[in-house]
Amino acid sequence: MIHGLFETHINVSNAEVSAEFYEKVLGLQRLFHDPERRAYFYWVGKPGEAMLGIRENYPSANVQRQHFAFRTEVDELKQAAAWLEQRGIESRNFFGGDSCTLYVFSFMPAVSIYFKDPDGHSLELLAMLPEKPKPELGIITWEEWERLKKGYLKGEIK
Template identity: 60%
Template sequence: MIKGIFETHINVSNYKISAEFYEKLLNIIPLYEDSNRKSKFYWIGNPGEAMFGIRENYPSPEIQRQHFAFKVDVTNIIKARDYLNKLGIESENFFGGNSEELMVFPFMPAVSIYFTDPDGHSVEFISMLEDKPRPELEIMSWKEWEFIHGRELQ
């Protein structure tokens, strides 16, 4: 019945500033802007697959930090990190450390990068790995994950 999450919206302090930030990110396609409601909507990935919305001071002027993740192909996770750096957006791993050492969540398994938007929302680029989930393992570096699977991180 449920096939996935289609849309998410976040409250921002200035939708123009947030729009500029998110429009720098890869594969975010502007869909619709409503200047009366101070909101803007985007397709994520291909049109019609998923939608992301930003709205200024709605439902209140208080910004509550939220977290959400954009799906990225594993072959592009390093490129995504480098792209963020090129834009001057600081990225980090799950533990808040340098994103040069990305972490794997073995229970999924997935590797990811974190960064913050202009309002302090926690944004993540996440890539699912093709290996079987290993929920008995703790979060570890991608290098360690590859090692226990008999591979070397490229």
Template identity: 60%
Template sequence: MIQGIFETHINVSDVEVSARFYERLPGVTLLHQDTQRKSRFYWIGEPGTSMLGIRENYPSPLVQRQHFAFTTGVEQLYTAAAQLAELGITAQNFHGNSVEQAGELIVFPFMPAVSIYFTDPDGHSLELIAMLPHKAQPEQPLMTWDAWEALQQQG
């Protein structure tokens, strides 16, 4: 019955500021703008597969920090930190450490997946996550991508 998550909406303090942020991200395309409700809707990735909505002061002027992850490919994560830096966005790993190289990113062996984190103007936690083509290893602790790759070469 449920096949995935199609749509996510977040409350923002200033729709224009947030729109400028999201509209710079590769793979984010403006779908619709509702000026009366101070909201915008974006296709994420392939149009028709996933949508993000931002709305100013809805349901209240209080903005509670949210977290969501964008799907990406393994190849894109190799250059994601540099691309974000070009946009003036600091990339971090799961532990909150600033990253400049993909090898510093953290792998979640129980999936397995690797990801990079950044924040929007309201402090919402955004993630780019890529599934890795290896067998899940839930017995392994979180580790850097470099350590994960070394482990895969051993076994």
């Protein structure tokens, strides 16, 4: 019955500032602007696949920090830190350190990079890796994942 996550909505402190960030900085395609509700809606990926809604001070003026991840491809993730930096966005890894050291969530497996929007919402660019999950490895550096992957492929590691 459930085939994916279609929409996410977040509360923002200033709809226009956030709209500029999501449209001009991240490049999301605007679907609709509802000035009466001070809300904007964006397609994430291809139109009709997924939607992000932002709404100013709803349900209250207190903005609770949220987290969500945008799906990307592995080759694109390799360029993500530079792409974010070109847009004036500081990126970090899962543990809050330098984005030069990215981590793999081996239970999925996926690799990602983190950054924030103007309200401090935690955003993530996440790429699923083509290998089988290895949850016993925990969260390891991408470099370590690649090294171990080569060992598995050569039959050195079971």
